[in-house]
Amino acid sequence: MTPEHLRPDSDVVLRVQDLQKHFPLRRAGRHGPGLSIKAVDGVTFDVRRGETIGVVGESGCGKSTLGRAVMRLVEPTGGRIELMGKDITALSRREMRPMRRHVQMVFQDPLSSLNPRMTARQIVEEPLHIFRWGDRASIEKRSAMLFDHVGLPRASLSKHAHEFSGGQRQRIAIARALALNPSVVVCDEAVSALDVSIQAQVLNLLQDLQKELNLAYIFITHDLSVVEYISHRIAVMYLGRIVELADTRALFDQPMHPYTQALMSSAPSRDPRVLGAEREVLAGEVPSPISPPSGCRFRTRCTKAHDRCAVTSPAFRSVGSGHMAACHLNEAGDAPIPDEVV
Amino acid sequence: MRQPGTKVLAGVAVTLALAGTVNAQETDVTIVLASEPVSLDPCMTAANDNGRVALGNIFNGLTARNPETGALEPALASSWTQLDGNKWEFDLRDGVTFHDGSPLDAEAVKYSIERTLNENLTCETRTKFFAGGEYAVEAADADTIVITTDATDPILPLKMANVMIHPTSVPFDELQRTAPGTGPYVLDDWAAGQRVLLTRYDGYWGETPEVATGKFIWRSESSVRAAMVTQGEADLAPSIAVQDVTEEYGVAYPNAESTRLNLDMLTPPLDDRRIREAIALAIDRDAMLGTVMSSGAEKATQLYHPTTIGWSDEVTMWEYDPERARALLDEAKADGVPIDAPIQFIGRIGHFPGAKDFHEVIAIMLSDVGLNVELEWVEAAVKNRLQVKPFEEGRRAQIFVDQHDNTSGDPVFTLPSRYGSEGAQSKVADPELDQLLKEAAGATGEARVDAWKAAAAKIEEILPDTMLFHMVGYAAIGDGIEYTPTMFTNSSVQLADISLK
Amino acid sequence: MTDKTPDTTASAPASNPRRRYALLTMLAGDRFASAAACFLLLLLFFAIFGPALIGGAEVRMNLGMRNAPPFSGENGLPYLLGADSLGRPILPRLMVAARTTLGISIGVVFLAMCVGSALGIVAGYYGGRLGGAIMRGADLVMSFPSLLLAVIVLYVLEPFVFNVVIVLAITRIPVFIRVARAEVLEVKQRLFVEAARSIGAGDWRILRLHITPVVLPTLFTVASLDLANVMLAESSLSFLGIGVQPPGVTWGLMVADGRNFLTTAWWLSFWPGLAILLTALSANLLSNWMRIAMDPKLRWRLEPEATRSSAILRRLFPARSQAR
């Protein structure tokens, strides 16, 4: 299922370059230098039409902030975001609004992301009203169609969010995200709050919709099995940076970064062969994102760390076909990084 | 100390036990007033708030009035004589010392009078009793003082009852919180907002009073003041409302206050005498007595008490006659008097106990005979401004309730300011009346009595106002003391008049 | 995991329920709320028609009936609750006073709520300099002694009812500003507000459709509580002699005047006091009920009883239930 061929550049719907988001804690001044939480600290990737890119990492690694920064729900501190070929990094709130139809979001907690005082119909129709989709009748027609699309009975249009089950609520959220025919949908832990059986249903729905509508997903999750199931490519984040980015199969077959390896071995696996095998467990606490370790950020928890890791930050370089990682261990196989990928 | 909790509890118990019996010593008396004095400066005692505490307790004047007879008696002056029309001589009492130990002499008296008349001080006493007129004071010798006036002033000795004497150590150009006096009590302590404590002065020139210390406190609510007396927390509450009087503790007394309806006779329709007469006939005074008014009040024909010199028994007592009132109004209406023009009936908020009902009843009675009366309430400051000259231009006709206490026994403090053409709140400009008032003010003896009576008759002829009542006050008096409230009780509560049981 | 609500898709109600009718049946189901509603309606009736119905009985003075006690029978219906210190019957006076009292208190609360909520919502949503300025302004008004304000305004503008309303409203505005701001600060953190922004909703839309409806029930509750506060504040002004004055009459004024007779004629201040209490109580009960009824998440609490009472209603209004 991984697209082996490199698609033409025009297929890139979203390009993120060296994106940074720092939350200020203290302004620089008499008390010393300014302090900030470096939630996202130089992230580069791009998303092509119709593809799912999974973003995985422990909680606090900045993956949610990344999603919200891409949505311009938080103001990026630095870097550049290009949506449909247009630089949206510095757009004002007002200028950003017309661009929002291209990129939509599905949140983790469907109940709290749906206004408790609105009916399902009002929720789904809201973006249509905002973008003046058409007259009353055509909006109603579209919302009914969206309900069909996401597999909700039309009869429940006039119910409120709390009257639905969790899976149904997420379907409403998906319908709302799809209302305007976006190109990119950011799914922030979109299935994490759901029961496993419901998770599968929603994931399948997302996949069906992707095929049908040629959607691109940025799928943010901490759940490796989910990300493996849905993603074409996967970015592994640690302390605000992407440490490894590869096609799903390549990543799972041959994880190149010690952090990815640790993550995979610590995750409970459904594969019975792994049971009983020695598991590498992630030791220690995640360092503070206010003052991340020098050099390689993972070195404090890395079993393979050596002197150099504390001094220089490893470059994010290609370690195989479309496979990139940031680790000094992989530097033997130096390979030039193709421009198209970064 | 080791058991603070127990100690606190014990303290609470003791406090609770003592709560009902504040007066531990029998020679102490607690008096609860309606309001705190604002200043105990000797020249501010003309204000009732201050006078109640200070007059006759801390300070004395050269003369004083007998509370029962109203007669003028010697105080710090043992005698006085009129040298000629404009000159009075006062001989000072011997052996009087101020609270600071200094002796009373003519210098101190001269200083006190001059300070009271000092234009840089806004002395209540000067503005109330010495409006207009020049006074030259000299000390003839150590015990004699001579006062010269620019015009004949037959009642100067009476006026001197209001000038409080203090030593020369009191700053001349600055009002004081208080000062040493010659009275039977010394100001011991004044905890602002809480109490004023007076203690007996051993060097007092008169008879030593029974009460050793007097504590003055104040509560705004009449019912609370009354309750404090019934609970033994206070011994005397001089002014309470009629509904708070209990048989056991309440005493009624004529409080020297008289009320009138002050009519705006410069503005139509009140400029027509028939309308003013109709108003006089429209008030059912008898119905008010014993209901909104205490039954002890008396219907009035003049704004001062019958004990005042020159009070006339020939002035008509208007009786309630609504039919006649309506007829007068109809008659006036036929002559083109705009009797439908709205008349503002302006009441002062918190004027006297029961003032609200008092005003409402009168408003209803006036409406009943067909006058277009609108009751409005204003603050004291507003009413004072409206009632004194210059009057507002283009105003609607106004009616005020005026309550006046003339405890001096002479109409000169009542009539010229209200009915003389120069009077600050007078709406009358009658040359004949002016002449009568002037004569009366300068006359003495029988001539003075007759002149006042003539003035009263003239005033009735003009009929500028409707006289209402001589009011009564109520005092609550506790078990432990004996005290007879008098017409002076509202302006001075003298501890020396209190005896202990 | 946290998903406990059963899947009720199948039993979905008809797509267009008669909402007002549903509210009415729900109201009938709550005995306290419906009693409160009835009481308020009755008051409203007296406030509007009372003066015309009573025809001046409330100002008819009869000094012979001064402080007549209640329930004495022979004096007739107007004197059922006794007479005041001028012998005027208390019951008609209460009814006539309902107009001024309700007029003032509802006017004050409405004015303060509109202005205060708008400012508070803006302050909470935008924060920053504008929000700071609004909050400091509220501080300023709050630290300004309301009595001084009352004296000044009523001195300069004369103590008309309208000016009493203005004075009281100004003193109540900061309460609404603070409550609205605090609520908005909380609501704006909620995910659905971010979701609305993510679909391109502008500030105005978010404020109007997403924040205000959530904040409003709390503001209504505060307003209903404030109704009593305002009636009390008005009576305090009367106590100090700067509020509504005779011949005008409000419950607060009646309580304030009646206090002088607490020992001898308790009914003078008791009945108007009871009127204030019952009105405040009713407003509060009704607003508590409305808070639930307006919240789709909580509405179910009222529903079982509602179906029970809808049978009664259907008997009472056969035509309407058939139409349903």
Added chain:
Amino acid sequence: MLAEFLFRRVFYSCIALLGLVVAVFLLARLTGDPSVLYLPDTATAVMREQFREAHGYNDPIVVQLGRYVWNALHLDFGMSLRQNVPAMDAVLQAFPWTLRLAGVTVLLAMIVAMTIGPLAAYRPGSIFDRIASVLSLAAASTPDFWLAILGILVFAVHLGVLPTSGTGGFAYWILPIGVLMFKITGTTTQVVRGSMISSLASPYVKAARAKGMPENRIIFLHALRNSVISAVTVAGDQTRGLINGAVIVESVFGWPGVGKLMIDAITQRDFAVVQAAVLVTAACIFLLNIILDLIYAALDPRIDLH
């Protein structure tokens, strides 16, 4: 961070205070010339003129204001026209009485409200809840002057267990505090109950229940903590009201507080005292606001001090 916040707030408060003083100064003078109140009606026009001249009321208002502000900057807040004492002394003497009364009252009211409110909210609609609601509402809708006089009649006159009024030991505090507490307790209880009910219905309490957290832990850790914020808000408002003068209770009980002082000064047009009183109470209220914001921040980490 904290120091910066405090500095900024104090700075803005000072500006607001200055504005307030100017506003009070100008507005107070709208209420008329003190000479009509200070001088008896027999006083002549000349005397009135002398009075105005002596106290500077004839100067243009701007000159008067400038003089006042200049003197105030030198900590001279003028003399009380009536009492012949520095206005600030009069205020500072009265203010502690009010502050003590307000402090004790609000503290006790909070304790009672935080006990009854949550208990009522725990089972909305239960008998306890209904009774608590009605009682707290009744308490919140009783006029305090009425209650004060009734309290005196019952406890001091009929039962004779408490003194009627005045200041002194413990017993003297009971009635004024009891009367003031009534309304504040009622209001706060209502608010705590309301916010408790919302908290108990909120998703995270449901989640906590689902996780099997013990019930009292849910109430005390989650719901109550949330309700404290609203209780603090209400209590703060009520304290502001009390600091600004529990005028009625103070005058009925003869409590020598700032509320009584202020209303007397207003009716007497003793401008210097009014201004000094507003200055002191407003400064105290601004301080209280800052403290409240710090409490909010401590209770709810999401609230940003910016």
